[in-house]
Amino acid sequence: MSIIFRLDRVMADRKTSLGDLAKRIDLTDSNLSILKTGKAKAIRINTLEALCRELRCQPGDLLEYQADETDTNQ
Amino acid sequence: MKYFGKKSLSSVMAAITQVLNYVVLVVTILSPIALVGIIFLSTPYGSSLLPIAGTCDLNALGVNPTDAKDWNTFRNLPMLTKLVIIPYFFALAYLSLKIIRKATILFANFANDIVFNTCNVGLISKISKLTIAISILSFSFASLLIGIVLLLVCELIRTGTSLQDEIDLTI
Numbered sequence: 001m002s003i004i005f006r007l008d009r010v011m012a013d014r015k016t017s018l019g020d021l022a023k024r025i026d027l028t029d030s031n032l033s034i035l036k037t038g039k040a041k042a043i044r045i046n047t048l049e050a051l052c053r054e055l056r057c058q059p060g061d062l063l064e065y066q067a068d069e070t071d072t073n074q
Numbered sequence: 075m076k077y078f079g080k081k082s083l084s085s086v087m088a089a090i091t092q093v094l095n096y097v098v099l100v101v102t103i104l105s106p107i108a109l110v111g112i113i114f115l116s117t118p119y120g121s122s123l124l125p126i127a128g129t130c131d132l133n134a135l136g137v138n139p140t141d142a143k144d145w146n147t148f149r150n151l152p153m154l155t156k157l158v159i160i161p162y163f164f165a166l167a168y169l170s171l172k173i174i175r176k177a178t179i180l181f182a183n184f185a186n187d188i189v190f191n192t193c194n195v196g197l198i199s200k201i202s203k204l205t206i207a208i209s210i211l212s213f214s215f216a217s218l219l220i221g222i223v224l225l226l227v228c229e230l231i232r233t234g235t236s237l238q239d240e241i242d243l244t245i
Contacts, residue, residue, distance in 0.1 A: 031245045041243040 004064045007036045025050035084184035091178040102167040113156045116149045173204045190238035198228040
């Protein structure tokens with residue numbers, strides 16, 4: 001997928017554990033793990049909002065677009 | 075009425091198909107003996123052992139006229155045609171058993187609230203193909219229609235499964 005979720009990087013910068021962050025944003029550990037590993041297919045606005053609030057960052061810090069090879073060829 | 079989950083129509087159907095599976099299995103095991111017996115009775119030698127079987131006027135014995143006519147038609151068939159009935163019966167029994175077993179698993183999944191799942195898609199797809207195979211073997215238009223409807227249901231469940239995946243992976 002072209003959109004990469006940089007949650008692991010931001011969490012490492014803030015020195016936050018997965019379990020702790022999951023509790024603070026009212027998500028289960030497994031759901032946050034899905035986000036962290038990039039397996040998620042979509043993210044709700046309120047989840048993104050909670051993540052930005054707790055990690056004190058912007059959505060752009062969490063999400064990154066990387067063009068596919070097929071996209072660059074076009 | 076509850077259709078999925080515990081104490082629902084699906085759980086009842088799972089139990090019924092489980093019992094039906096054993097009934098069909100027992101019938102499949104016992105029927106070759108009955109079939110061989112019937113074929114033997116339809117031969118001139120068998121008719122001499124059991125005179126009733128050779129009687130053309132079965133109506134007088136209180137047998138249903140249609141059954142009596144069918145029996146006479148069967149008696150007049152060539153031996154090879156009569157013997158073809160055995161593998162034909164086994165093919166039908168095998169397909170029926172496979173359908174019943176897959177239906178048991180499917181209903182058990184429904185009873186456990188597992189509806190939109192790739193496993194169910196595969197099961198419904200196989201059941202529909204087996205139903206179409208049975209309809210071809212038994213020349214049954216109704217079975218063919220059921221098979222086609224099941225193929226459509228399979229596509230619906232497939233679409234539902236992809237939607238379910240998307241919902242499950244929306245955080």
